[in-house]
Amino acid sequence: MSDDSQRLPVTTDQDVVRVRQLVRTVAVAVKLSLVDQTKIVTAASELARNTLVYGGGGEVEVSRVQNDRRAGIRIVFADQGPGIIDLELALTDGYTTGGGLGLGLSGARRLVDEFEIDTEPGKGTTITIVKWCR
Template identity: 85%
Template sequence: MNAEPQRLTVASDQDVVRVRQLVRTVAVAVKLSLVDQTKLVTAASELARNTLVYGGGGTVEVDRVDNGRRAGIRIAFVDSGPGIADVNLALTDGYTTGGGLGLGLSGARRLVDEFDIDTEPGRGTSITVTKWCR
């Protein structure tokens, strides 16, 4: 019953903008509240930029989900970059290797309901986030 997942390639700045726009469209379609839409799009923006900057580009897949009680959105960010050696450290506020504010990963985690990260040095990084309707 779910619509087909939509996939975007992230290879440039413009693609990050496209990810934001796609996530917003889907967030509106599943009727997330305005604040939740904003949180999700912001998280997607942070993570898509990570995919581009740290992962050397990759793909983003946006999917509508339903757990029987609530509808939601699941977004997967996949890259085949260098991976993250110490996930706990990377999830610490203020930790950065890219000269940013170090809030991308840890901040994005606070903006979504579910956050899964699968990474290994040399094997790339895959982050899946989910936001449910209230």
């Protein structure tokens, strides 16, 4: 299903930039269209920033994936932060706790083909996203 995954820490703003660069490189390698490259890089940037700001830092794993019909990219964001108390609220367009646009989670979810979130208050959050070639 997947091959050569790469892990990056997310503990500084510079790490968020590195995540963007790695995601762009892998998106090009799996031959995502330019529009889909932009979508996955944007989603990854939002989620990496959330990992840093709300999760207190964590780790990102980027992998190429393949199914019967196509190639894609899977990205897993994991932190050991406070978790998300009200997930439904956090996924609502316009909701923000940081004074931003409130497009982080809901916006990222719209930009990708698969979006899975596992969170528990006090136990951290893991978000997995996948973007498939068209």
